[in-house]
Amino acid sequence: xxxxxxxxxxxxxxxxxxxxxxxxxxxxxxxxxxxxxxxxxxxxxxxxxxxxxxxxxxxxxxxxxxxxxxxxxxxxxxxxxxxxxxxxxxxxxxxxxxxxxxxxxxxxxxxxxxxxxxxxxxxxxxxxxxxxxxxxxxxxxxxxxxxxxxxxxxxxxxxxxxxxxxxxxxxxxxxxxxxxxxxxxxxxxxxxxxxxxxxxxxxxxxxxxxxxxxxxxxxxxxxxxxxxxxxxxxxxxxxxxxxxxxxxxxxxxxxxxxxxxxxxxxxxxxxxxxxxxxxxxxxxxxxxxxxxxxxxxxxxxxxxxxxxxxxxxxxxxxxxxxxxxxxxxxxxxxxxxxxxxxxxxxxxxxxxxxxxxxxxxxxxxxxxxxxxxxxxxxxxxxxxxxxxxxxxxxxxxxxxxxxxxxxxxxxxxxxxxxxxxxxxxxxxxxxxxxxxxxxxxxxxxxxxxxxxxxxxxxxxxxxxxxxxxxxxxxxxxxxxxxxxxxxxxxxxxxxxxxxxxxxxxxxxxxxxxxxxxxxxxxxx
Amino acid sequence: xxxxxxxxxxxxxxxxxxxxxxxxxxxxxxxxxxxxxxxxxxxxxxxxxxxxxxxxxxxxxxxxxxxxxxxxxxxxxxxxxxxxxxxxxxxxxxxxxxxxxxxxxxxxxxxxxxxxxxxxxxxxxxxxxxxxxxxxxxxxxxxxxxxxxxxxxxxxxxxxxxxxxxxxxxxxxxxxxxxxxxxxxxxxxxxxxxxxxxxxxxxxxxxxxxxxxxxxxxxxxxxxxxxxxxxxxxxxxxxxxxxxxxxxxxxxxxxxxxxxxxxxxxxxxxxxxxxxxxxxxxxxxxxxxxxxxxxxxxxxxxxxxxxxxxxxxxxxxxxxxxxxxxxxxxxxxxxxxxxxxxxxxxxxxxxxxxxxxxxxxxxxxxxxxxxxxxxxxxxxxxxxxxxxxxxxxxxxxxxxxxxxxx
Numbered sequence: 001x002x003x004x005x006x007x008x009x010x011x012x013x014x015x016x017x018x019x020x021x022x023x024x025x026x027x028x029x030x031x032x033x034x035x036x037x038x039x040x041x042x043x044x045x046x047x048x049x050x051x052x053x054x055x056x057x058x059x060x061x062x063x064x065x066x067x068x069x070x071x072x073x074x075x076x077x078x079x080x081x082x083x084x085x086x087x088x089x090x091x092x093x094x095x096x097x098x099x100x101x102x103x104x105x106x107x108x109x110x111x112x113x114x115x116x117x118x119x120x121x122x123x124x125x126x127x128x129x130x131x132x133x134x135x136x137x138x139x140x141x142x143x144x145x146x147x148x149x150x151x152x153x154x155x156x157x158x159x160x161x162x163x164x165x166x167x168x169x170x171x172x173x174x175x176x177x178x179x180x181x182x183x184x185x186x187x188x189x190x191x192x193x194x195x196x197x198x199x200x201x202x203x204x205x206x207x208x209x210x211x212x213x214x215x216x217x218x219x220x221x222x223x224x225x226x227x228x229x230x231x232x233x234x235x236x237x238x239x240x241x242x243x244x245x246x247x248x249x250x251x252x253x254x255x256x257x258x259x260x261x262x263x264x265x266x267x268x269x270x271x272x273x274x275x276x277x278x279x280x281x282x283x284x285x286x287x288x289x290x291x292x293x294x295x296x297x298x299x300x301x302x303x304x305x306x307x308x309x310x311x312x313x314x315x316x317x318x319x320x321x322x323x324x325x326x327x328x329x330x331x332x333x334x335x336x337x338x339x340x341x342x343x344x345x346x347x348x349x350x351x352x353x354x355x356x357x358x359x360x361x362x363x364x365x366x367x368x369x370x371x372x373x374x375x376x377x378x379x380x381x382x383x384x385x386x387x388x389x390x391x392x393x394x395x396x397x398x399x400x401x402x403x404x405x406x407x408x409x410x411x412x413x414x415x416x417x418x419x420x421x422x423x424x425x426x427x428x429x430x431x432x433x434x435x436x437x438x439x440x441x442x443x444x445x446x447x448x449x450x451x452x453x454x455x456x457x458x459x460x461x462x463x464x465x466x467x468x469x470x471x472x473x474x475x476x477x478x479x480x481x482x483x484x485x486x487x488x489x490x491x492x493x494x495x496x497x498x499x500x501x502x503x504x505x506x507x508x509x510x511x512x513x514x515x516x517x518x519x520x521x522x523x524x
Numbered sequence: 525x526x527x528x529x530x531x532x533x534x535x536x537x538x539x540x541x542x543x544x545x546x547x548x549x550x551x552x553x554x555x556x557x558x559x560x561x562x563x564x565x566x567x568x569x570x571x572x573x574x575x576x577x578x579x580x581x582x583x584x585x586x587x588x589x590x591x592x593x594x595x596x597x598x599x600x601x602x603x604x605x606x607x608x609x610x611x612x613x614x615x616x617x618x619x620x621x622x623x624x625x626x627x628x629x630x631x632x633x634x635x636x637x638x639x640x641x642x643x644x645x646x647x648x649x650x651x652x653x654x655x656x657x658x659x660x661x662x663x664x665x666x667x668x669x670x671x672x673x674x675x676x677x678x679x680x681x682x683x684x685x686x687x688x689x690x691x692x693x694x695x696x697x698x699x700x701x702x703x704x705x706x707x708x709x710x711x712x713x714x715x716x717x718x719x720x721x722x723x724x725x726x727x728x729x730x731x732x733x734x735x736x737x738x739x740x741x742x743x744x745x746x747x748x749x750x751x752x753x754x755x756x757x758x759x760x761x762x763x764x765x766x767x768x769x770x771x772x773x774x775x776x777x778x779x780x781x782x783x784x785x786x787x788x789x790x791x792x793x794x795x796x797x798x799x800x801x802x803x804x805x806x807x808x809x810x811x812x813x814x815x816x817x818x819x820x821x822x823x824x825x826x827x828x829x830x831x832x833x834x835x836x837x838x839x840x841x842x843x844x845x846x847x848x849x850x851x852x853x854x855x856x857x858x859x860x861x862x863x864x865x866x867x868x869x870x871x872x873x874x875x876x877x878x879x880x881x882x883x884x885x886x887x888x889x890x891x892x893x894x895x896x897x898x899x900x901x902x903x904x905x906x907x908x909x910x911x912x913x914x915x916x917x918x919x920x921x922x923x924x925x926x927x928x929x930x
Contacts, residue, residue: 082549084780089810091817091877153623195622201596202620206549216878217810231780234808237817270820271866272873321863425894500891502864 066242090235589718592776621665
């Protein structure tokens, strides 16, 4: 379920991070960081004993703004050794992992932390290996097995061996399973999940405390055969004031920034409540906000605030309507090596830029543009209309279309529209694409002829030039996700294609080559 | 002086908490009450196993009941007792359906050697007057597939020389119906049913668990003062208990409740308030919680989806939702008109939170916009959360209400 979402997510965060490093406010939860390194630092810190003895809970609370109740709950649940299993749940970027790791660091004496982020351990085998290797790092470990167990029974036996070795020295072991929700989409997730959740009963070790961290709600883990419920700590999303506190934390010019936030935060907060996304949007906006100011250290008065507000207002309206901003250079790179970009990310970029960046240039060959357009037409138009649309005159047979629509009853039309909406762009075989491509290139040559009466020879050669390495262009477009190649049709045996671009982008491409696209689009 | 006294009191309280936590996490303490009374599953099981050990016969029994009623704890207690009574006449083999069902079946399938080995082993043990006790946890999982393990085990027990007891533990009440005919005929149909305890016995259990033992290292004065509090006879407490057991009356549920509630002790004594707090935190509704966490735009999308469902659309996708959203925005001219991509991000957040999901698993290679989706919340829940949300614009409320009453 979450599978198709994940790659998008990573590309989004990496893309937003590429122009300038995220405004690494130290309070923002680890989820918002583009790289896992801060979390790793936290992990190391959590594993190490605290530096000063008896650090009060206030220090912990100061590091977790807006998470007071949750932190206190965590401390209480985790505190003395025997504890029932615990599950932390809440949306993304609510500071679950950070709060847990900080609380574990805060809890004092000898304790060991075994941390497994299931998102980065994509199979049961990897998970088992990671857990056991983390445990066997102890010099007292008796179970230095070289073979990684891949059966659950062997794993539980090995884990119990390793844990009893550690526990017998009076240490408390905290087993943390992060990103528990991803297990559900694993191959054998249905079997692994009850195993992980019942580990407390299976191990029967008092000194081992199990902690699960999940962004899915607890009811996602109910199974057919009854479930063992851990205690829950819920992490709600941050409220406006909490987000403000987090963003304000350690800012060099708090007065200026708070006046900026009072303008910008509320409207953005209506769109998204995630701190990581908000901070990514706010950072370039703040730079805009400061543009009229010579001195960044200035403390703004009322008049200046108003002036700055008027300055930033238009940018704010733009920022509200884009998911992430990419400087021109980066987006070019994205197109060129689009193969590495996640599914649809390039498309979304363009769509996000819609309306504000008419200066956006397509660094794409003319034939690729035509190919893109013909793919778009092939996906949107019904195949039966091809003959009507692309007849020898190159124009559109209005008469025929009108008759057709008048014949069709309203109800039929509605259902067809409905179907088109549901099915999305259709697929088409390569032959149809090439036929349309040939038609529209010849049409555009005709138009060019009408306009500047170029000699016949040149246009002829131009057409053949456009047709030359179409297949090469096609594979490029497929790689950069403008087209997608779907499964081959069982009857015909050839691959079918589908265009992934939306109408806005298609129109923009058409404009760049002066092609009258709207004339060829079948409107229902 | 006063500060020192307060610190001392705090440390006593935290010590008391540690003691309580130890008691709550220890299964033996939790289920100790079963040991004392005569007519419990504990005594029945003990009698059964003890008699088959002393009379050197074969036996099999199923312990059935919902999770968290103390089945495994009873087995543990019985086995512990018997091991003390007959130190060298018993050997226990524990198998868990979750862990061992595949492996054993796999080895059984490969050859019949294992079966013969098992018969030999049972015979040897029988000759040595040693009883083997098989504890099969998650018994229902052994009943999946060909049931070779169960068959060979129970078949081997048919011979006179062997001496074994099979104890199956399962949370499925119909576990014995899952057995194949050949297995069932070899199974003695002894079943011990575990049911959640009554409110009275649960109350006794809570009193027992939350009492501090006299022999603890805590000061006796404190222990006496602590134990003297008769909070359990309060009307309010009974109300809390009954509302708790209405939802789930298993022992483990009560345990979780106690763990949550005892933690709130600041003064070192139990208070009604802490029980109330614990109850409210146990009765959270995760879906409602995550509905409260939504941004305005995400709420708009949910309302649009709800409108589509009310129009009895059989299936719809993101594009259809956007159409609806646009029409809503055009009709009401709100300030919350956002671009396609921003809405798509909000849509993805909703997918992430699992408030909506894809309606089918087909079309994995299709673009997300076109995959049909469905709501995972009811319109009642949505309406309630809109009512609770203070920042929610009035238009949304109206949009949701209008379609319901028109």
